[in-house]
Each structure stands twice: as structure tokens, then as C-alpha cells.
Amino acid sequence: MLRILPRHRAVLTALGTLALAVAPTALAAQAETRPTVAVLYFNNGSFGPGAKDYDMLGRGVADFLITELSANPRIRVVERDQIAKITAEQDLGASGRMDAETAVRLGKLLGAQYMVTGGFIVTPRGDVRLDSRAFDVSTSRIVHTESVTDKADNFVPLIGKLAEKLNGGMKLPEIPKRTGTGPAPAPAGTVGTAAPAAEQKVPFAAVALYAKALGAKDKGNKAEAVTLFKQALDRFPDFARAKAQLKNLGA
Numbered sequence: 001m002l003r004i005l006p007r008h009r010a011v012l013t014a015l016g017t018l019a020l021a022v023a024p025t026a027l028a029a030q031a032e033t034r035p036t037v038a039v040l041y042f043n044n045g046s047f048g049p050g051a052k053d054y055d056m057l058g059r060g061v062a063d064f065l066i067t068e069l070s071a072n073p074r075i076r077v078v079e080r081d082q083i084a085k086i087t088a089e090q091d092l093g094a095s096g097r098m099d100a101e102t103a104v105r106l107g108k109l110l111g112a113q114y115m116v117t118g119g120f121i122v123t124p125r126g127d128v129r130l131d132s133r134a135f136d137v138s139t140s141r142i143v144h145t146e147s148v149t150d151k152a153d154n155f156v157p158l159i160g161k162l163a164e165k166l167n168g169g170m171k172l173p174e175i176p177k178r179t180g181t182g183p184a185p186a187p188a189g190t191v192g193t194a195a196p197a198a199e200q201k202v203p204f205a206a207v208a209l210y211a212k213a214l215g216a217k218d219k220g221n222k223a224e225a226v227t228l229f230k231q232a233l234d235r236f237p238d239f240a241r242a243k244a245q246l247k248n249l250g251a
Contacts, residue, residue, distance in 0.1 A: 035172055038078035038112040039066045040103055042130070043119040053208070054122050059218070060211030061120055061130065063241075064156065068163035074173035078110050084218045086110065100135065100142075107137035114143070114170055128152045128204070130162055134170050144169030152204035199240060206235035210242055217249070226251040 042058035044051070063080050070077045086109055107115040118132035127149060134144040146165045150158040167175050213228030226249055232242045 034074060034076045035114065035170075036076045036078065036110075036112045037069060037114045037116060037170070037172070038083060038107060038110050039069065039080075040083065040106060040115060040117040042117065042132075045119045045131075046122040048124040051122070054120075056215035057120065057122070057208060057211045059214040060207055061159070063211075063214060064159040064207075065116070065163055065166075067241075068160050069167065071163075072167060072173065072175040074176075075167075078112055080214075083110065088218070100133075100140070103133075103135050104137055104140045107135065112137055114172075116166060122152060126152045126204075128155060128158065130158065132162060132166060134166060153201075155204050155207050156200050156202055199238065202236045202239055206232045206239055206242075209235065210239070210245075213242070213245065217245070222249060225249060 039062045042061040044055050044058060046054045059080075062083075066077055066080050069075065083106070087106065103115040103117045107113075113136070115135045115137055116132055117135075118130065120131070121129045123129075128151070129147065129149040131147045132145065133142050134146075135141065136143050144166065146162060146169055148158055148162045148165065150161075164175065209228050209232040213225045213232060216222075216225035216228060226246065229242045229246050229249075229251070233239050233246075236242075
């Protein structure tokens with residue numbers, strides 16, 4: 001008969017406790033069968049006077065696009081804060097630009113099946129063009145490209161249009177049709193809700209300030225981020241997304 005010494009019994013007990021703690025996480029990972037999508041910052045390709053002022057807008061594009069894609073409960077979308085954290089840790093965004101190699105590398109670190117990135121142009125005439133690319137992380141292959149254009153002050157509905165086109169182009173499960181005029185359901189763990197009806201008309205100046213605030217937040221400049229989020233709210237008092245960020249920062 002096998003005799004278990006007291007010290008061995010203690011080790012076995014500890015291992016059993018660890019197994020019970022890890023099991024729920026492992027089971028949850030195995031149970032997740034939805035396609036996983038991550039959205040990276042878009043690159044600034046604007047030209048003309050003041051073009052550099054939009055360098056942080058790529059973070060705003062990603063933030064809005066993540067929320068719109070998250071309205072589809074049949075896919076899993078990586079949270080923007082998680083992407084910001086791992087980008088900083090890996091020093092992958094030091095240049096401020098995201099290329100194909102960086103997108104695929106980040107995708108593997110994030111456990112994503114698809115990565116979305118691209119660029120934008122804000123013209124002196126007040127138009128915005130968004131050019132996006134979707135990568136299959138396992139093959140590094142571009143599976144879909146998409147472009148949308150509109151007036152800058154139609155930024156929020158333009159992002160919604162891009163999300164629908166990307167969802168179809170990547171052949172992801174169809175986005176459920178929204179009913180009524182209320183917001184789409186918010187993804188778990190995200191700040192705020194998917195663009196409420198009031199935010200459909202948020203002026204572009206407020207979006208630009210919000211994006212700059214995200215940049216300050218990502219760099220750990222809380223005071224600057226709070227100031228910029230408040231300035232965005234001054235431009236558009238119904239900017240629920242900015243209110244949520246301020247609440248998250250304890251301001």
C-alpha cells in the first residue's frame with residue numbers, strides 16, 4: 001500500500017487547490033468559440049495646414065470602431081485599453097504607426113484571429129476618408145480592405161458604416177439588426193455604450209479632442225486627459241463616451 005508522507009500530502013493539497021482555481025479559466029477559454037477581432041490605431045495620412053493635429057485621431061477611430069463591432073454578440077472584440085497596455089509593454093507603437101507586421105505580431109499576443117488597422121485622411125475641405133485592412137493573424141494575409149468617405153461631422157455614422165462593411169468583408173457572423181433608436185448593447189468590460197442616438201451628431205471638433213484625451217490617458221497623463229475630455233464635453237454636452245471616460249478616471 002502506498003504511504004503518503006505529511007509533506008507530500010501538503011503538496012498534493014496545494015496542487016489540488018491550484019487546479020480548482022485554474023479550471024474555471026481554462027474551461028471558459030475552451031468554451032469561447034466566437035471569432036476574435038482586435039482593432040489597432042489608424043495611421044494619420046492627412047495633409048495641409050494642421051494635419052499634425054490629427055495624429056491622435058487614429059486612437060479615436062479604433063475606439064469608436066471597437067464599440068461598433070462589439071454590438072455584434074456573435075464575435076469577441078478585444079478592448080481598446082488592453083490593446084493600449086500591450087502596445088506600450090511591447091513598445092510596438094513607439095513610431096505612432098501600425099504596419100502589417102506589427103498588426104500580425106500584436107494579433108498573436110492578443111490571441112486574436114483577425115486584426116483590423118488602416119489609415120485616415122482629414123482634408124482641408126472637412127472631409128474624412130477611412131481606409132481599413134483586415135488581416136488573418138494565422139496566415140498574415142490581408143482578407144479584406146475597405147474605404148468609406150463622408151463629411152467630418154458625420155464621423156460617428158461613418159464609423160458605423162465601416163463596421164458593417166468590415167464585418168461582412170471578414171465573413172463574420174451577421175450583426176443582429178438594431179431595433180428602435182436606442183444604443184446597441186455595450187460589450188462587457190468596456191467604458192460607455194455603443195454610440196447612443198445623441199452621439200450620431202457629435203461634431204468632429206469634439207471627436208478630435210476626445211482622441212487627444214485618449215492619447216494622454218494612454219501615456220499616463222491623467223490631468224491632461226481629464227482636461228481634454230472636459231473640453232470635448234464643452235463642444236458636445238451629450239458626449240456620453242467622454243462622460244464615461246471621466247467617470248472611469250475618477251473626475
